[in-house]
Amino acid sequence: MPSSSLLGYCEYLLAGAAITVELAVSGYLLVLIVGAGWALMRRLNNPVVSAAWRVYASIFMGVPAVLVMFLFYYAGSPTLSSLLALFRWQVRVNVTPFGAGLAALTVVQGAYAAEVISSAIRNVSRGQFEASRALGIRPYQTWWYVIMPQVARLALPGLTNIWVSVLKDTALVALAGLNEIVMRSRTASGATNEPFLFFMLAALFFIVFSAATLRGSAEVERRLNRGLARPDNDRRLLAGERT
Amino acid sequence: MNFDPVLAWHSLPALCHGLLVTIGLAALVPVLGLVISVPMALARLSRWKALAWPAAAYVIFFRGTPAMILLFFVYFGLGQIFGAHDGLLGALFSNAFLCAVIGFALNHSSYVTEIVRGGLQSVPRGIVEAASALGIERRDVFLRVRLPLAVRFGLKAYQNEVILFTKATAVVSVITVIDLTGAANQVFYDTYDPFTPLLTAAAFYWVLVNLLRLGLARLDTWLNPHLVVDERRDSTDEFRPRAVPERHSVTAHGIAEAAE
Numbered sequence: 001m002p003s004s005s006l007l008g009y010c011e012y013l014l015a016g017a018a019i020t021v022e023l024a025v026s027g028y029l030l031v032l033i034v035g036a037g038w039a040l041m042r043r044l045n046n047p048v049v050s051a052a053w054r055v056y057a058s059i060f061m062g063v064p065a066v067l068v069m070f071l072f073y074y075a076g077s078p079t080l081s082s083l084l085a086l087f088r089w090q091v092r093v094n095v096t097p098f099g100a101g102l103a104a105l106t107v108v109q110g111a112y113a114a115e116v117i118s119s120a121i122r123n124v125s126r127g128q129f130e131a132s133r134a135l136g137i138r139p140y141q142t143w144w145y146v147i148m149p150q151v152a153r154l155a156l157p158g159l160t161n162i163w164v165s166v167l168k169d170t171a172l173v174a175l176a177g178l179n180e181i182v183m184r185s186r187t188a189s190g191a192t193n194e195p196f197l198f199f200m201l202a203a204l205f206f207i208v209f210s211a212a213t214l215r216g217s218a219e220v221e222r223r224l225n226r227g228l229a230r231p232d233n234d235r236r237l238l239a240g241e242r243t
Numbered sequence: 244m245n246f247d248p249v250l251a252w253h254s255l256p257a258l259c260h261g262l263l264v265t266i267g268l269a270a271l272v273p274v275l276g277l278v279i280s281v282p283m284a285l286a287r288l289s290r291w292k293a294l295a296w297p298a299a300a301y302v303i304f305f306r307g308t309p310a311m312i313l314l315f316f317v318y319f320g321l322g323q324i325f326g327a328h329d330g331l332l333g334a335l336f337s338n339a340f341l342c343a344v345i346g347f348a349l350n351h352s353s354y355v356t357e358i359v360r361g362g363l364q365s366v367p368r369g370i371v372e373a374a375s376a377l378g379i380e381r382r383d384v385f386l387r388v389r390l391p392l393a394v395r396f397g398l399k400a401y402q403n404e405v406i407l408f409t410k411a412t413a414v415v416s417v418i419t420v421i422d423l424t425g426a427a428n429q430v431f432y433d434t435y436d437p438f439t440p441l442l443t444a445a446a447f448y449w450v451l452v453n454l455l456r457l458g459l460a461r462l463d464t465w466l467n468p469h470l471v472v473d474e475r476r477d478s479t480d481e482f483r484p485r486a487v488p489e490r491h492s493v494t495a496h497g498i499a500e501a502a503e
Contacts, residue, residue: 058449058453059449061452062448062449062452062453063410063445063448063449063452064410064411064412064413064424064448065410065413066413066414066424067413067424067427067441067444067445067448068445070424070427070428070437070441071437071438071441071442071445074431074437074438074441075437075438075441164307168307168308168309169309171309171310171311171312171414172311172414174311174417175414175416175417182309182311182312182315185312185315186315186319189315189319189320190319195315195316195319195320195323196316196320199312199315199316199319199320200316202312203304203307203308203312203313203316206307206308206309206312207303207304207307207308210307211307
């Protein structure tokens with residue numbers, strides 16, 4: 001196998017990596033929106049919302065993401081078309097692999113993100129809400145300037161985990177035919193008979209990319225924790241030492 | 244697009260066959276995972292860099308790579324090298340199911356390694372010191388004091404991982420193993436009805452995952468009986484005084500049991 005063709009396949013892989021990143025980033029943003037939306041709605045303590053959340057979480061945490069994606073991909077177009085037809089809107093909706101994957105990642109990981117954010121909100125001490133009210137701060141200002149920065153700090157480790165799983169779950173969309181990096185590594189290894197090279201490259205992409213973003217998240221964590229000056233406390237805990 | 248109960252009924256045999264494959268994977272891989280991960284966690288905690296670094300590399304590589312790539316790796320990579328050979332390795336790597344077991348085991352065991360490591364590290368040092376001060380042998384300190392406590396600390400994370408892993412087996416059809424998802428897709432290709440088989444398979448997964456969850460939760464209440472109330476406190480917004488002591492009390496319980 002001439003090396004120029006190997007190089008060509010490496011470029012091909014890189015283009016697939018761009019699609020993976022596009023899917024992961026857009027998926028993660030939607031996951032955050034869905035997660036925060038559910039978490040805030042659950043704060044209302046409305047029985048209808050609670051029941052809806054329980055059904056949603058049970059379904060999407062109990063069924064594999066691939067299956068959800070297949071359902072969206074294969075059954076999505078006819079379902080959406082007939083739904084829109086109900087509103088006298090005759091359009092042929094075409095669900096792409098990217099769209100189906102994005103939707104599946106969003107609803108599945110959104111459930112996990114909602115859990116993380118909800119428990120972060122629960123862990124902000126009640127005194128913060130009470131103090132804000134006592135100071136006469138408006139509710140939306142309380143949420144935006146007092147509660148949310150603390151929620152962000154508490155939820156960050158969990159949300160970072162979710163980012164990594166969103167990134168890795170993009171591989172599933174290859175099964176719906178999206179030509180992203182995993183699919184391309186399969187094609188390239190089949191065409192060149194170099195399975196180790198291309199699967200290794202794909203694996204390294206995921207490892208290096210998530211390591212790079214983890215570094216970014218550590219930076220964000222430091223910034224969010226700046227009000228709590230106990231940096232070496234955590235380090236000692238990590239080293240397995242009791243403080 | 245409607246759910247067709249007749250088709251669902253007729254596809255049951257095929258789906259049940261797929262379900263057995265899924266259950267087979269979900270049963271075999273965790274066993275391998277535990278066998279690999281306990282020594283791996285010990286290696287990772289070892290003072291010797293020659294042991295600790297390879298174990299850390301193992302975790303970073305196999306945890307950071309999507310399971311699908313690992314399946315390809317084992318089936319198309321190793322399979323190509325060893326599959327044509329005679330003997331044990333050839334038989335192993337030419338069997339897609341066994342390749343799937345290996346691929347998933349690599350992925351799953353790297354997660355479990357970190358859970359075991361975390362569990363071992365959260366055992367308070369004083370307990371280990373106390374045990375050795377009482378003259379208990381090093382091996383017994385590990386097997387009867389540290390490990391039982393580590394299991395209790397790590398159980399929650401382990402439950403989550405087993406459930407996440409069980410759901411992750413749904414991609415196994417990429418290497419020609421027909422599991423529950425694969426069987427549902429097969430029915431879809433035969434009948435051009437995606438909705439019915441996929442929805443039926445989803446129901447199967449939902450039941451499987453919830454049975455697994457309930458079973459593991461029972462294991463947790465059995466191992467950590469005094470922490471059950473703690474759970475309930477988590478699920479409400481109400482502030483309640485901590486009548487039940489925190490996780491530390493496990494230690495007293497564990498010691499009492501270990502000393503028996």
